[in-house]
Amino acid sequence: VSRVIALMNQKGGVGKTTTTVHLAAAVAAMGRPTLLIDLDPQAHATLHLGATPGAAPSVYRVLTGDARAEDAARPLRSNLWLIASETDLAAAEAELAAEPHRETMLARAIAPVLPRFEFVFIDCPPSLGLLTVNALAAAREVLAPMQAHFLALQGVGKLLETVRLIAAGVNPRLRVGGIILCMHEDSTRLSKEVVADLESFFTQARAEGAEDTPWKSARVYRPAVRRNVKLAECPSFGQTVFEYAPAASGASDYRALGETLVKEWDAM
Amino acid sequence: VSRVIALMNQKGGVGKTTTTVHLAAAVAAMGRPTLLIDLDPQAHATLHLGATPGAAPSVYRVLTGDARAEDAARPLRSNLWLIASETDLAAAEAELAAEPHRETMLARAIAPVLPRFEFVFIDCPPSLGLLTVNALAAAREVLAPMQAHFLALQGVGKLLETVRLIAAGVNPRLRVGGIILCMHEDSTRLSKEVVADLESFFTQARAEGAEDTPWKSARVYRPAVRRNVKLAECPSFGQTVFEYAPAASGASDYRALGETLVKEWDAM
Ligand SMILES: Nc1ncnc2c1ncn2[C@@H]1O[C@H](COP(=O)(O)OP(=O)(O)OP(=O)(O)O)[C@@H](O)[C@H]1O
Ligand SMILES: Nc1ncnc2c1ncn2[C@@H]1O[C@H](COP(=O)(O)OP(=O)(O)OP(=O)(O)O)[C@@H](O)[C@H]1O
Ligand SMILES: [Mg+2]
Numbered sequence A, B: 001v002s003r004v005i006a007l008m009n010q011k012g013g014v015g016k017t018t019t020t021v022h023l024a025a026a027v028a029a030m031g032r033p034t035l036l037i038d039l040d041p042q043a044h045a046t047l048h049l050g051a052t053p054g055a056a057p058s059v060y061r062v063l064t065g066d067a068r069a070e071d072a073a074r075p076l077r078s079n080l081w082l083i084a085s086e087t088d089l090a091a092a093e094a095e096l097a098a099e100p101h102r103e104t105m106l107a108r109a110i111a112p113v114l115p116r117f118e119f120v121f122i123d124c125p126p127s128l129g130l131l132t133v134n135a136l137a138a139a140r141e142v143l144a145p146m147q148a149h150f151l152a153l154q155g156v157g158k159l160l161e162t163v164r165l166i167a168a169g170v171n172p173r174l175r176v177g178g179i180i181l182c183m184h185e186d187s188t189r190l191s192k193e194v195v196a197d198l199e200s201f202f203t204q205a206r207a208e209g210a211e212d213t214p215w216k217s218a219r220v221y222r223p224a225v226r227r228n229v230k231l232a233e234c235p236s237f238g239q240t241v242f243e244y245a246p247a248a249s250g251a252s253d254y255r256a257l258g259e260t261l262v263k264e265w266d267a268m
């Protein structure tokens, strides 16, 4: 069985790609076979890892059944494989809207390769469209990267509702693992207030007698990923922060989160 | 004639909403009748200004012709009117995909009210889908809010290509006004490198004999908007930074940019 995680948040620029790349790299570095799927037409996860577009079939061709996931997955680092995004993905939402079973294209396409991977991380675009729905239909759980800002907080309700809809429909096992705080600036009053809001929301959801929701056992993951310019610099070299600045706070924060994910999984 | 500006960038979280709200508020405070159109299903510009959803017809109803722009525009501050976004907008991209002339729904719908406004600012979602295309078809010019980061820089080419397509098709007068640097941290090497890349790109585009493109007279606007937590705090009070923290750097940066836009317009 694989732990398939969708990194999703319709709010833009909250750290989805940075989190997908670094959780996948951290878990792979711990010796766990890991697949990263770039489901964003911006192809930023593909770019971040320095992958050459065109060296293998794109995720668009995997979605449409034109190529096998087996052939699209390429090894990029030890234990880390990628199914890359290319410019063809931008047309997917419009082109595939009328496909029968359009929501489970990804889930069906990757099923044959899952046995090879212990962890699968899916990067999503900043929207709740067909690509994100495909990621939710294929995943066991959702981690929502989030900046502790007011505007980002507003979208959490809609994010959870979307997960609930998918869990009630095509993917009953889907759960919300929790929130990953990104670009975190602990000292501001704003971030303290937003985090307090999130913590109290999830505490209530976990309470005895609360409704059974997909986020019933969700939490705010620790540590928060602190704002660290090394995380913004490393993609320009096609490197992870572990390769670019292994002593940076960004490296230690994501390494600790990767260890948590592996420990949780081993305990399941 | 109205100066209709689309604030657009498919990269998420670069400061589109914050820039739309504050340029509109700054220009309105200078006595220029201004309309802000929230074309993002997240409805963050609407939220930022403290507007009550449902108090007037939504932009979705204006797009579909179900309501007149005249009735949807509501006064929110002196000289500042809003056509608000609501949750119904999320379905627009899928629902309206088959409409004839779907790209110019917004342009046709707002034409009757333009004579009342000297400036119109349109906030876009983080994508290049139908809503953003409608904003580009209705606008005279594009301002692209941008963070001086590597990943954000990657999307500029695609952004310009999209503008070129619209200018070659439904909206020949569309021009790129330039880049608005947001959340700017001048001291980092990364931001200096990204800004230098942008400046040299636009200098070459302006050069004698360079191809005539919609970005031929584009530039990086000054001042850059510095990172300033007051800009992230003010939306939680439904206020602009001019109301919330008038002495903050965010207020002076956006006020200066507003003055530039008005001076440019008066000189045209
Ligand atoms: N902890 C951090 N500290 C500093 N910069 C960061 C951090 N995390 C991400 N960044 C930078 O912030 C920007 C936004 O992050 P990222 O692109 O990962 O967000 P995203 O949610 O994937 O955006 P989109 O919605 O466009 O897909 C990027 O330029 C990235 O390099
Ligand atoms: N100059 C600034 N300094 C500090 N925070 C800022 C600044 N500008 C914007 N912000 C904050 O950064 C976050 C992203 O900005 P904003 O939401 O305006 O970007 P956007 O491009 O509209 O995002 P989306 O792609 O989701 O529409 C918000 O929480 C906002 O409050
Ligand atoms: Mg991303």
Ligand SMILES: [Mg+2]
Residues within 6 Å of the ligand: B016, B017, B018, B040, B044, B124, B125
């Ligand atoms: Mg926005």
